[in-house]
Amino acid sequence: MKDYPTEKIRNLVLLGHGGTGKTSFAEAALFVSGAINRLGKVDDGTTTSDFDPDEIKRKVSINASLLPVEWEGHKLNIIDAPGYADFIGDAYSGLAAADSAVIVVCAASGVQVGTELAWEMASERGVPRAILINRLDRENANFGTALDQVRETLSKRCVAVQLPIGSQESFGGVVDLIDMKAYLGEKGTEADVPADMASEVEARRAELLEVVAEEDEELLEKYLEEGDLTPEEIRKGLLLGIESGDVAPVFAASSTKTIGVAHFLEAITQFFPSPADATYKTEDGKELQADPNGPLAAQVFKTTADPYVGKLTYLRVISGTLKADSHVWNANHNIDERVGHLFVVRGKTEEPAQQLVAGDIGAVAKLAHTLTSDTLTTQDAGLKMAPIDFPDPVFSVAISPRSKADTDKMSTALARIVEEDPILKVQREPDTGETILSGLGESHVEIACEKMKRKFGADVTHQTPRVPYKETLTASTSSEYTHKKQSGGHGQYAKVTIAIEPAERGEGFQFVNKTVGGVVSKTHVPAVEAGVHEALNEGILTHNPVVDVRISLVDGKEHPVDSSEMAFKLAGSQALKQGALKAHPVLLEPIVNVRVKTPESYTGDLVSDLNGKRARVLGITPSDRVTVIDAQAPLAEMQHYATDLRSLTQGRASFEIKFDHYEEVPDHVAKKVIEAAQKDH
Ligand SMILES: Nc1nc2c(ncn2[C@@H]2O[C@H](COP(=O)(O)OP(=O)(O)OP(=O)(O)O)[C@@H](O)[C@H]2O)c(=O)[nH]1
Ligand SMILES: [Mg+2]
Numbered sequence: 001m002k003d004y005p006t007e008k009i010r011n012l013v014l015l016g017h018g019g020t021g022k023t024s025f026a027e028a029a030l031f032v033s034g035a036i037n038r039l040g041k042v043d044d045g046t047t048t049s050d051f052d053p054d055e056i057k058r059k060v061s062i063n064a065s066l067l068p069v070e071w072e073g074h075k076l077n078i079i080d081a082p083g084y085a086d087f088i089g090d091a092y093s094g095l096a097a098a099d100s101a102v103i104v105v106c107a108a109s110g111v112q113v114g115t116e117l118a119w120e121m122a123s124e125r126g127v128p129r130a131i132l133i134n135r136l137d138r139e140n141a142n143f144g145t146a147l148d149q150v151r152e153t154l155s156k157r158c159v160a161v162q163l164p165i166g167s168q169e170s171f172g173g174v175v176d177l178i179d180m181k182a183y184l185g186e187k188g189t190e191a192d193v194p195a196d197m198a199s200e201v202e203a204r205r206a207e208l209l210e211v212v213a214e215e216d217e218e219l220l221e222k223y224l225e226e227g228d229l230t231p232e233e234i235r236k237g238l239l240l241g242i243e244s245g246d247v248a249p250v251f252a253a254s255s256t257k258t259i260g261v262a263h264f265l266e267a268i269t270q271f272f273p274s275p276a277d278a279t280y281k282t283e284d285g286k287e288l289q290a291d292p293n294g295p296l297a298a299q300v301f302k303t304t305a306d307p308y309v310g311k312l313t314y315l316r317v318i319s320g321t322l323k324a325d326s327h328v329w330n331a332n333h334n335i336d337e338r339v340g341h342l343f344v345v346r347g348k349t350e351e352p353a354q355q356l357v358a359g360d361i362g363a364v365a366k367l368a369h370t371l372t373s374d375t376l377t378t379q380d381a382g383l384k385m386a387p388i389d390f391p392d393p394v395f396s397v398a399i400s401p402r403s404k405a406d407t408d409k410m411s412t413a414l415a416r417i418v419e420e421d422p423i424l425k426v427q428r429e430p431d432t433g434e435t436i437l438s439g440l441g442e443s444h445v446e447i448a449c450e451k452m453k454r455k456f457g458a459d460v461t462h463q464t465p466r467v468p469y470k471e472t473l474t475a476s477t478s479s480e481y482t483h484k485k486q487s488g489g490h491g492q493y494a495k496v497t498i499a500i501e502p503a504e505r506g507e508g509f510q511f512v513n514k515t516v517g518g519v520v521s522k523t524h525v526p527a528v529e530a531g532v533h534e535a536l537n538e539g540i541l542t543h544n545p546v547v548d549v550r551i552s553l554v555d556g557k558e559h560p561v562d563s564s565e566m567a568f569k570l571a572g573s574q575a576l577k578q579g580a581l582k583a584h585p586v587l588l589e590p591i592v593n594v595r596v597k598t599p600e601s602y603t604g605d606l607v608s609d610l611n612g613k614r615a616r617v618l619g620i621t622p623s624d625r626v627t628v629i630d631a632q633a634p635l636a637e638m639q640h641y642a643t644d645l646r647s648l649t650q651g652r653a654s655f656e657i658k659f660d661h662y663e664e665v666p667d668h669v670a671k672k673v674i675e676a677a678q679k680d681h
Contacts, residue, residue, distance in 0.1 A: 001068065001344050001351060004075040006276045006290050006359040010268055011077045011316070013098035015091055015122060017114025018060060018083035020106040021134040023049045024255035026067045026080040032186070032261045033069045035346070039258065048347035049080040053454065054447050062447060064090035064302060066314065066345045066361060074269045077361045083114050085651050086444040089390055089423040090302070093372070095121060096388045097301040097316040097361055100128040100242075100272045107133050107141035107252075111149040113651045119154045128272055129248040132264060136164050136171045137254040143167065144200075147250055157247050159211040160204045161238070161267070162260070164252040165194060174252050174260045177205045178238075179231045188262045211247055212237030235270075242271050275359025280318050283386040288319040290358040295381035296320030296328065298356075301388065303372045305416040307455050313364045314345070315356075315376065318385065322356045322364075322376070331384040332374040339376075341365050372422045390423050393438035394655060395642035397445050397462040400435065406459045410435075413456035417448050424448055431468035431545075441642050467636045469544040469673065470588040470662055476501045478554065479579025483571040486562060493559035494567035496520070496528055498575045499552040500583045505662060509536060512552040520556035520568070527565040528553050531572025540577070540585040542677035547588070547662075551576065587670040588662040590635040596645065597626045598653035605648055613637035614666075632660060636669075 014022040027047045031039045040046035045056035049065040061082040069076040079094035095101060101122035105115055122129050131154075133146050143164045150158045165173040165182060173184035175193050180201075182191040193201060213223035215237040223229055229237070241247025251267065253260030275290035280297075282288060288297060302314040315322070322328070324342040329335075343350040343363045356362045370376065373387040401407040414426050414437070424445075425438045439445040445462065452458045482495040503510060511529045513520075520528065529551075536546040553572075594615065598606055600622060606629060607617055615633035638657060645653050665673065 001070065003357070004360070006292060006357055007274045008074045009077065009274055009359045010074060010272055011079070011097060011099045011275065011359070011361060012102050012268060012272065013079040013081055013091070013094035014102050014104055015081055015095070015118035016083055016104035017106070017109070017112035017118070020083060020104045021255045022083060022104045023047050023061050023080050025104060025132065025134060025253065025261070026078050028255040028258045028261045029069045029076070029078060029265055030067060032258055033071050033265065035069060041256070051348040054450060060084055062087045064094040065347055068344065068346055069265065071265045072269060076265065076268055084443070085646065086439070086441040088440065089421060091118070091121065092388055092390050093301045095125055095127070096299070098127065099275055099278055100130065102130045102132050104132045104134050105146055105150065107136045107143055107146050108138050110146040111153045116153060123245070126245050128242045128245055130272070131158055131248055131250040132253055133250060134253050134255055136252055137168060137257050137259070139168055141168050141171070143252055150250060155248065157211055157241070158250055159208050159247065161208060161249040162252045162263070163197065163201060163204055164260070165197070171254055171257070171259060174263055175201060176263070177201065177208050178234045183263050186258045208234065212241060215240040215247065238271055243273055243277065283384045286383070288383070291319055292321045292357040294319040294358065295383060296322060296377050297381070297383040297385060298322050298376045299385045300370055300372050300374045300376070303420055305420050305455070310366045311419070313367045313370055314361070315364065316361045317356045317358050319358050319383070321358065324354050328376040329379040329382070330370050330374055331377050331382060333369050335369050337367050337370055337376065339364050339367070371419065391440065392656065393423055393425050393440060394657065395441050395445060396436050396438040396465055396639070398434035398465040399437050399449065399460045399462045402459040402461055409456060409458035410452070410460060413452040413458035416456055417451055421448065429465065429468060432466045434465055436465055437462070441646070464639050468590060469542055469665070471539050471541055471544055471546045471585055472502065472548045472588055473500060473546065473580055473583035473585055474502050475582070475584040477579055477582045479575045479582070481571050481575035481578060483567050483574065491559070491562035492564065492567040493562035494524070494571040495557040496553060496568065496571045496575050497555035498532065498572070498579060499554050500576070500579050501550045503548045503550045505548055507548050509533060509547060510550045512550065514552045514554050515556060519558070520553065521558060524558065524563065524565060524568040525553060527568040528572035531569035532576045535573040535576040540580045541587060541674050543681060546580065546585070587665040587673060589665045591632050591660050591663045592635050592638060593658045593660045594631045594633050594638065594655060596629040596631070596653055596655040598629065598649055600627045602649045602653060603627050603629065606653070609644065609648060635659070
């Protein structure tokens with residue numbers, strides 16, 4: 001691919017609800033621009049973007065792909081992001097690298113949950129936005145209805161700059177409301193505006209004029225006086241509105257029929273800013289310009305790991321020029337990195353490049369220390385961009401190797417997939433000993449497990465994590481035990497009396513020696529403690545550790561020859577086991593703090609769902625856009641909350657969860673847990 005100067009580059013990310021045609025649009029853009037000579041199909045698994053085996057199998061995008069398109073002397077770095085909630089992490093990656101966002105909407109479904117989320121993500125980042133109403137050739141497609149929904153739910157500043165000619169089967173081109181011409185078929189052949197569209201054209205054009213006129217005082221004055229604007233004036237207002245993020249133009253297309261695609265690419269080059277038009281801020285607020293001769297700052301937005309090719313680091317050069325065969329400074333880890341080969345990437349193909357200028361996007365192979373979000377700079381410049389703000393994981397599974405051979409491979413595989421996907425988290429749960437893998441939902445962690453097998457040969461199984469129950473004793477008692485074995489040879493003897501008392505929640509295990517007169521010698525006391533501790537860890541009811549108890553050694557007896565540490569340990573352990581049964585053992589469960597953010601309309605349903613999960617709702621705080629519900633709930637009831645919340649709100653709500661404390665399990669619930677634990681053993 002040719003080298004393009006910064007001003008000729010456009011970086012855009014395709015966002016939107018799952019299945020609206022983002023990948024198909026990217027494919028159409030490659031086809032129309034001549035980059036590929038066969039139009040691939042998502043359903044056949046032949047698109048340039050969805051090349052990953054998991055994507056081909058499921059016919060959905062899982063990873064963000066980079067798809068540079070050359071158009072009229074410009075390079076459009078199109079980033080095709082996934083739409084489904086489980087894979088939304090890569091939409092954050094894509095957005096971090098882009099200067100503008102195109103939100104793809106299905107002409108038959110209109111505004112969906114994913115549309116609203118995409119709009120919010122892009123608005124929060126303050127990037128210019130466009131709306132592409134796609135799938136206009138489909139049954140039930142209705143541009144007008146979809147457009148009205150966009151204007152109602154997203155913003156009145158979303159305004160059509162095109163109208164489709166024909167609809168569904170007869171969709172054949174677009175009318176450009178700026179220059180009032182029609183563009184027909186795949187090639188966009190210029191023609192007159194069809195006469196039967198006159199009234200629709202007039203109405204939508206009036207909406208456009210009103211919105212763009214408000215971008216500039218002179219335009220507004222002229223519009224109010226004359227009731228019209230020239231194409232040049234409309235363009236001027238549109239440019240201002242798009243750049244400030246105030247106005248989002250709406251376009252019309254069918255990706256699979258490649259209609260409206262060429263015209264849209266043209267509009268991107270005309271109306272959307274190049275990296276040179278923007279100012280970027282480092283983490284500490286220093287302003288940067290996309291100047292190829294400026295200091296180097298390049299931010300990593302994605303990392304892929306391949307067992308054969310190794311690590312590939314995707315980055316966006318913000319300032320300066322990144323050169324092949326050079327040394328750079330990783331500002332996050334304060335370490336030198338050697339850059340070997342640089343690549344321009346298109347889907348799965350990589351083309352070597354000598355350099356990447358400010359504003360461009362590409363990849364580097366085999367960096368040693370660099371992770372997603374890091375900034376590469378020079379030691380002198382020391383520039384660091386704010387890290388990408390990925391969502392926190394909310395769904396966890398326990399994973400274990402399927403066979404012994406997989407055990408060794410599992411930890412390497414885990415390290416690799418976490419490096420690829422910064423949302424995934426791995427940790428060992430100390431109380432249950434399980435390895436916990438957390439992500440955004442069931443599919444997210446399932447695909448991660450499949451990837452571990454396919455790419456790194458580690459076959460793992462996954463299940464709902466065990467709840468780390470604990471036990472405690474609620475009554476005081478004492479217990480005496482004599483360990484005695486004195487038949488022939490060297491015997492064993494130890495006698496202990498212990499007092500058992502409940503302690504405050506959170507105090508753990510305390511051991512006090514209250515014996516007097518050396519009835520148990522100094523060396524044997526720790527043995528008693530060890531025996532007691534061991535028995536407590538084994539649990540009384542469920543094989544979960546007993547906590548929050550105070551054990552005192554109050555009396556004992558030794559034999560001059562037969563007593564040993566081992567004998568006292570056994571006596572301690574048995575004394576505890578027998579005594580604990582009299583001390584009213586109960587089960588404790590972890591209680592978590594839950595914070596749910598939801599549109600107000602779901603509050604009632606969510607509160608009653610939480611009540612059904614034995615939760616205590618602590619507060620409901622309504623605000624402008626979202627209502628915040630704070631609650632405490634048993635972890636045992638919340639393990640599938642990510643899935644439940646999604647189905648209750650169609651994915652409109654989000655939540656956070658954090659361990660808070662342990663509490664006694666109500667009797668009727670405890671009974672079931674105890675039965676299950678005893679059966680398990
Ligand atoms: N009729 C018609 N079908 C389309 C059009 N664009 C996409 N599709 C179909 O819609 C389905 C989803 O298309 P994708 O391109 O995978 O949609 P996507 O937005 O990339 O989906 P995710 O990445 O999974 O969110 C596929 O079956 C496409 O063939 C279109 O313009 N017209
Ligand atoms: Mg896709």
